[in-house]
Amino acid sequence: MIEFILNNETIRTELSPGMTLLDFVRYEANLRGTKIGCREGDCGACTVLLGKLNDQRIEYSSATSCLTPLANVHGMHVVSIEGLNTEGLNVVQQAFVDSSGTQCGFCTPGFVTSLCAYALNCEKANVSEAVGSMDGNICRCTGYKSIERAAALVTEKLQGKDQNQSLNWLTNHNFIPSYFEDIPEKLSQLPASLVNKGHTAIGGGTDLFVHHQDELQESSLNFLFRKKELFGIEFSETECIVNASTTATEFFENSRLVSIFPGWHSVMKLVSSTPIRNIGTVAGNLANASPIGDLTIILLGLNAKVVLSVNDFPFRTVKLSDLYLGYKKLNKKESEIISQIKFDLPEKDALFHFEKVCKRKYLDIASVNTALQIRLKDENIIIEIHCSIGGVGPIPMYLKKTAEFMKGKKLSPALIKESVEILQAEISPISDARGSADYKRLLARQLYFSHFHTMFPDMIKLEDLL
Amino acid sequence: MINIDAHNHVSGKSIYLDDIIEWKGTLYALPFDVPVAHAKLGQIHMSGALSMAGVIAIFTAKDIPGKNQIGGIIADEPLFAEGEIHFWGQPIGIIVATSERICRLAREQIKIDFTALPVITDPREAQAKNMLICPPRNFQMGDVNSAWDDCEFVFEGEVNINGQEHLYIETQGAYARMKEDGSILIASSTQGPTAVQRTISNVLDIPMHKIEVDTVRLGGGFGGKEDQATGWAVMVALAAQKLQKPVKMVLHRMDDMRMTGKRHPYSADFKIGLSSDLKIIAYEATFYQNAGAAADLSPAVLERTLFHATNAYFVQNVHVTAFSCKTNLPPNTAFRGFGGPQGKFVIEAAITKVAESLGIPASDIQKRNLLQDGDEFSYGQIVDQCEAQNAWNSCE
Ligand SMILES: Cc1cc2nc3c(=O)[nH]c(=O)nc-3n(C[C@H](O)[C@H](O)[C@H](O)COP(=O)(O)OP(=O)(O)OC[C@H]3O[C@@H](n4cnc5c(N)ncnc54)[C@H](O)[C@@H]3O)c2cc1C
Numbered sequence: 001m002i003e004f005i006l007n008n009e010t011i012r013t014e015l016s017p018g019m020t021l022l023d024f025v026r027y028e029a030n031l032r033g034t035k036i037g038c039r040e041g042d043c044g045a046c047t048v049l050l051g052k053l054n055d056q057r058i059e060y061s062s063a064t065s066c067l068t069p070l071a072n073v074h075g076m077h078v079v080s081i082e083g084l085n086t087e088g089l090n091v092v093q094q095a096f097v098d099s100s101g102t103q104c105g106f107c108t109p110g111f112v113t114s115l116c117a118y119a120l121n122c123e124k125a126n127v128s129e130a131v132g133s134m135d136g137n138i139c140r141c142t143g144y145k146s147i148e149r150a151a152a153l154v155t156e157k158l159q160g161k162d163q164n165q166s167l168n169w170l171t172n173h174n175f176i177p178s179y180f181e182d183i184p185e186k187l188s189q190l191p192a193s194l195v196n197k198g199h200t201a202i203g204g205g206t207d208l209f210v211h212h213q214d215e216l217q218e219s220s221l222n223f224l225f226r227k228k229e230l231f232g233i234e235f236s237e238t239e240c241i242v243n244a245s246t247t248a249t250e251f252f253e254n255s256r257l258v259s260i261f262p263g264w265h266s267v268m269k270l271v272s273s274t275p276i277r278n279i280g281t282v283a284g285n286l287a288n289a290s291p292i293g294d295l296t297i298i299l300l301g302l303n304a305k306v307v308l309s310v311n312d313f314p315f316r317t318v319k320l321s322d323l324y325l326g327y328k329k330l331n332k333k334e335s336e337i338i339s340q341i342k343f344d345l346p347e348k349d350a351l352f353h354f355e356k357v358c359k360r361k362y363l364d365i366a367s368v369n370t371a372l373q374i375r376l377k378d379e380n381i382i383i384e385i386h387c388s389i390g391g392v393g394p395i396p397m398y399l400k401k402t403a404e405f406m407k408g409k410k411l412s413p414a415l416i417k418e419s420v421e422i423l424q425a426e427i428s429p430i431s432d433a434r435g436s437a438d439y440k441r442l443l444a445r446q447l448y449f450s451h452f453h454t455m456f457p458d459m460i461k462l463e464d465l466l
Numbered sequence: 467m468i469n470i471d472a473h474n475h476v477s478g479k480s481i482y483l484d485d486i487i488e489w490k491g492t493l494y495a496l497p498f499d500v501p502v503a504h505a506k507l508g509q510i511h512m513s514g515a516l517s518m519a520g521v522i523a524i525f526t527a528k529d530i531p532g533k534n535q536i537g538g539i540i541a542d543e544p545l546f547a548e549g550e551i552h553f554w555g556q557p558i559g560i561i562v563a564t565s566e567r568i569c570r571l572a573r574e575q576i577k578i579d580f581t582a583l584p585v586i587t588d589p590r591e592a593q594a595k596n597m598l599i600c601p602p603r604n605f606q607m608g609d610v611n612s613a614w615d616d617c618e619f620v621f622e623g624e625v626n627i628n629g630q631e632h633l634y635i636e637t638q639g640a641y642a643r644m645k646e647d648g649s650i651l652i653a654s655s656t657q658g659p660t661a662v663q664r665t666i667s668n669v670l671d672i673p674m675h676k677i678e679v680d681t682v683r684l685g686g687g688f689g690g691k692e693d694q695a696t697g698w699a700v701m702v703a704l705a706a707q708k709l710q711k712p713v714k715m716v717l718h719r720m721d722d723m724r725m726t727g728k729r730h731p732y733s734a735d736f737k738i739g740l741s742s743d744l745k746i747i748a749y750e751a752t753f754y755q756n757a758g759a760a761a762d763l764s765p766a767v768l769e770r771t772l773f774h775a776t777n778a779y780f781v782q783n784v785h786v787t788a789f790s791c792k793t794n795l796p797p798n799t800a801f802r803g804f805g806g807p808q809g810k811f812v813i814e815a816a817i818t819k820v821a822e823s824l825g826i827p828a829s830d831i832q833k834r835n836l837l838q839d840g841d842e843f844s845y846g847q848i849v850d851q852c853e854a855q856n857a858w859n860s861c862e
């Protein structure tokens with residue numbers, strides 16, 4: 001049985017755990033304010049809030065209900081637009097009215113919900129973050145400027161938000177209805193874990209549910225998203241351990257990782273959208289084996305390993321670069337799940353950089369993406385280097401030969417130019433909707449150059465590379 | 467100005483088509499097609515789908531009581547393909563079942579035989595083969611042929627303009643229910659309720675007064691639900707009439723994008739002539755409108771292209787011709803601007819080419835030729851209360 005709270009009501013249901021939350025909210029609970037625009041995670045019309053209890057604190061995030069299986073909200077607080085209504089209008093809703101941020105209105109509940117998620121989450125509100133919280137929502141009518149003005153109004157009203165008493169402050173200031181304050185207590189009474197013994201592993205569902213909604217409803221699924229033992233990121237003396245159900249948001253917002261990797265946050269902005277990152281898991285990105293998975297390319301660049309478990313027991317550890325055998329073919333048995341991802345914490349003098357080029361800058365998958373980690377010692381000798389690249393072969397690639405060639409040599413424009421020949425021999429791009437083979441080879445070269453130029457702007461000048 | 471619906475919109479209380487709480491016993495319909503753009507239609511194998519639990523019926527052209535015809539301006543578009551398929555996504559029939567999911571699973575069980583025929587997607591190729599939706603239109607003023615000699619600069623070029631998907635966030639949909647005495651109540655997400663009413667009347671062979679069309683609001687249309695909303699409404703009305711049950715259809719985004727027409731792609735040739743002081747003396751253009759497989763609103767869109775062919779400029783010698791070309795794309799349709807943008811784009815492309823060739827800013831040519839009171843358009847209208855100069859000046 002799946003148990004969760006929907007708005008102010010406790011739900012206990014025996015319905016198929018693989019049914020989408022969207023269908024449940026709209027057609028079982030008959031809350032029709034949550035809309036359907038695509039069922040693919042692209043439009044945001046179906047956005048809901050998911051609240052999860054972390055110790056005694058409740059954390060809310062936006063999510064696309066069209067890609068969320070019912071089982072994934074077990075033990076959570078699900079909030080649809082109806083659950084955000086207060087007497088009259090709440091502050092976010094009023095801001096949309098006042099700035100004419102709604103026209104046909106079909107996208108509006110999604111936008112309002114995303115911005116409410118921001119109001120619930122933000123620490124020190126600012127306009128650009130508030131606007132960014134709606135990066136997973138599409139509006140075809142209003143023109144986004146009026147929506148941005150709504151975000152600015154909301155940001156203003158959020159100044160002075162009390163972080164210690166945030167639910168209480170938000171209730172008193174008419175951002176959310178007062179029942180929110182009772183939710184943490186109610187959630188703590190729900191059974192913690194969902195017992196399931198299904199077959200196919202599923203994390204956030206943001207890949208699987210895009211194409212297979214009908215089959216998934218009846219499939220035997222192994223829901224990992226709400227498994228406590230798979231939550232969170234841990235650190236040992238030398239290693240970062242990312243447990244399988246860590247979401248992309250948790251990965252990119254982890255304070256330790258943010259401090260280790262400069263620019264970590266701006267990388268995040270290049271990966272899907274806020275509501276997708278809030279539910280898509282790191283392990284799902286790796287297991288999906290897409291040749292252009294962003295987290296995959298990042299983790300390959302960090303020379304990560306994955307722990308494969310069977311029936312909850314760690315079974316073996318493989319290098320991520322050895323996980324991919326062919327297009328969507330993994331060195332992994334069906335019964336094995338990825339339970340952890342580990343990588344060595346970089347030495348103080350190591351540098352890391354990620355690049356991604358797509359047809360449009362945001363909310364798009366890469367034509368080519370690449371990551372590079374490097375350490376130099378005296379006289380600029382390369383003592384460690386890892387480079388990964390996606391979109392240029394059937395698998396996400398770890399550039400073994402290129403790295404081997406570079407290692408032990410003195411970094412210079414000439415060396416980079418020489419190594420690009422090896423890189424070109426390692427990759428095998430094909431022409432497709434994301435670009436021609438030639439274009440991808442060009443991108444591979446330019447992005448590879450860009451790594452060095454960005455990391456060593458004084459030593460590696462673009463004009464010396466071209 | 468505050469949108470009077472804003473309160474309901476922001477609180478999720480506005481009721482769009484799919485938000486109408488279903489009447490008990492409601493059935494769901496789903497269109498099916500074949501992945502081919504032009505073909506001779508063979509047998510449709512439906513027994514696999516029909517034997518599935520929850521599948522109630524499959525309706526095709528032969529089940530239509532009245533005319534198998536939904537063309538608005540020209541009667542050239544069947545509701546369900548009969549004999550031939552003219553575009554990829556053309557509905558061949560609908561599956562009716564107790565849930566949308568069963569419809570989709572049943573659709574995978576339908577097998578359709580066909581013999582592929584040559585496909586045309588290029589409007590110029592269609593025009594060369596005389597495959598036109600309607601006779602060509604042309605507007606003329608002055609005499610371009612003799613004007614070229616008076617021009618200091620003459621440039622020619624070709625322009626290709628792509629289509630555009632409406633992507634109304636609410637996909638197409640309709641929901642029909644029988645009322646007493648053979649009357650039908652149909653909720654439709656349409657920009658043209660009368661077209662829905664008239665077409666249902668023709669296809670179902672019942673008088674218009676027995677058809678009540680209820681359109682409260684749309685989740686976006688932008689022209690894409692002007693003519694293109696009709697077919698789906700007719701399909702559910704047909705199923706409701708046949709089965710005497712409420713029947714609803716809301717398209718999945720993928721079906722919607724595949725099966726519906728878009729903004730018309732155009733190809734065009736232009737010739738533009740200017741005096742030494744950048745006055746446009748003559749302009750000639752030929753437009754090849756990619757209409758897709760049926761007329762839809764293409765003839766009206768075509769006219770609007772000609773109306774806007776000289777944009778906000780006065781040109782004394784004009785000759786513009788437009789062909790509405792029949793291709794194997796879904797019937798293209800109204801879209802914000804309704805053919806106007808394509809007309810304007812071509813003269814702007816011509817001006818840009820002149821500017822680039824002469825190494826001057828395009829704005830020098832644009833400003834020099836803005837309309838003024840008393841100027842005449844190629845279709846005879848005299849310009850009155852013109853704001854072009856004022857608008858330009860206030861932007862400067
Ligand atoms: C709108 C949209 C935009 C997107 N943009 C991007 C983008 O910019 N960059 C990008 O990289 N991706 C993008 N994605 C893809 C997707 O969000 C990510 O790949 C995400 O990380 C997948 O994780 P998930 O948990 O949702 O995977 P799921 O859909 O749950 O699973 C994906 C696959 O992995 C398997 N799997 C899941 N967890 C495990 C496990 N622990 N062990 C073994 N197998 C497992 C599943 O069986 C399935 O085959 C986008 C998706 C959408 C819908």
Ligand code: FES
Binds near residue numbers: 043046064
């Ligand atoms: S319906 Fe479009 S994102 Fe879910």
Ligand code: FES
Binds near residue numbers: 108
């Ligand atoms: S108001 Fe119509 S889609 Fe946003």
